Amino acid sequence: MPKLIYSKDIDHLRWKNLLENDSETRYKLFxxxxxxxxxxxxxxxxxESVFSKYMENAYFNIPTERVLERVMDEIEELYNTKEMKNKDRNDI
Structure with missing residues (x-):
């Protein structure tokens, strides 16, 4: 069985659940x-993965909830293309 990324206590952080929130709530959650x-x-x-190495000094730099909303809309648009329709996108 694959390792679960999202436990019940953080399920609200999943992409599909974030989309259910208004832009202000999303921004606060980020x-x-x-x-x-x-x-x-x-x-x-x-x-010791490449991901963890590059994320160790990362910081959230999206300045406003409106910018985050636009970014998330663009990602949704990408995942709604014909090529991506059958991909699992709940754990982006």
């Missing part, structure tokens, strides 16, 4: 301590 960005930054932190 910026908050133990929110979306912290979760991604610390993913596989204890392993």
């Amino acid at each position: 910026r908050s301590e133990n929110g979306v960005f912290d979760f991604l930054k610390n993913l596989n932190k204890d392993e």
Whole structure:
């Protein structure tokens, strides 16, 4: 069985669940301590992976909820293309 990335207590950070929120709530979830960005930054932190190496000094730099909304809309647009329709996108 594959290792689960999202436990029940952080299921609200999943992409599909983030999309259910308004832009202000999404922004707060990204910026908050133990929110979306912290979760991604610390993913596989204890392993020596390229991802964890480059994320160790990362910081959230999206300035406003409106900019985040536009970024998320663009990502959604990419995942709604014909080529991506059958891909699992819940754990972006």
